[in-house]
Amino acid sequence: MSFFKKLAASAGIGSAKVDTVLEKDAYLPGEEIRGTVSVKGGNVEQQIRYIEVLLSAKYAVVKDDKKEWKTATIKSHRVTEAFTISPGEERHFSFSFNLPLDTPISMKAAGVFLFTDLDIQGGIDKSDNDPIIVKPHPWIDAVLKAVEELGFRLREADCEHAPYFKQRLPFVQEFEFVPVAQHYRRLFDELELVFLLDDSGLEMMIEADRRARGLRGWLEEMYNEGERLARVRFDEAELKDAEALKQSLQAIIEQNAG
Known part of the structure; x- marks a missing residue:
């Protein structure tokens, strides 16, 4: 047996x-x-x-x-x-x-x-x-809340293959927003963000325009066509000041609207 x-x-x-x-x-x-x-x-x-x-x-x-x-x-x-x-x-x-x-x-x-x-x-x-x-790290959460307060709704937050960023992982998480405020709906159709978090702050990549890309995402398109991604970094103090953070994001978004 x-x-x-x-x-x-x-x-x-x-x-x-x-x-x-x-x-x-x-x-x-x-x-x-x-x-x-x-x-x-x-x-x-x-x-x-x-x-x-x-x-x-x-x-x-x-x-x-x-x-x-x-x-x-x-x-x-x-x-x-x-x-x-x-x-x-x-x-x-x-x-x-x-x-x-x-x-x-x-x-x-x-x-x-x-x-x-x-x-x-x-x-x-x-x-x-x-x-x-x-759950979102408090610094990422602060940005997500500020973007929503500016007049956007989160549509997707999936993980996309992005080896060209040369990060530890083969992907980054892409947060895709749609504008609900009339002001931004006139400017572009989508707002897409990527966060790179470290111990001292948060780096953010941003794209806002009207182009419909289908399956070919904006990260791949920017890389393959040699375009530079808009990048901005916030330190801990900036991320803890909710009103100042919202004002900074508003200026960055409007500056980079395509």
Whole structure:
């Protein structure tokens, strides 16, 4: 019977199971994530090579006017090295890591997932996949609120392939607004923003014009046609002054309306 149990476990039947629980559901970029990985042994003793948690997000790649979705690992964290799990045994492993500042915000189509990989020697690996909510960093939130107060509505916030920016990740998150205020509706059809957050402030790239690009996004178009993106940087003090920030954004938006 032992031989057949081992054979079944190697095929994933009666094998160890893994479950990951986080202390909470929502986090800010830069915040510490803490959780516990629980492993329950199956019908036979098994050797576990390691447990790893991977933070990931999907991003869009446009090729030949077709949109494809790929997955990028934002952060990987090794929870434990090799150990043995006995039949029916339960083991629990705590872990923690800081959420990277360039983690996408959970808005519209953008989502972030925590994937737990239980690597089983001689068997089928087990996994657990859980969505997490990433709230806007206070500095990004201040800009988003100011843009809305100026007369815009957020239409999309997806992640787009952008290797030409030479950032750590192969994508950036693009925030696409439509003007609802009559003044801006006369000037352009879309306002698109990209944020690059660091410890001392926030860099913002901006585009506002009337051109309909379809699947070929403004980031790719600007890069391929050699056009310079409008870029502006705000430090912490500027981002904390809501009224001054709104006035600065208003001037920048109108200056760059195409």
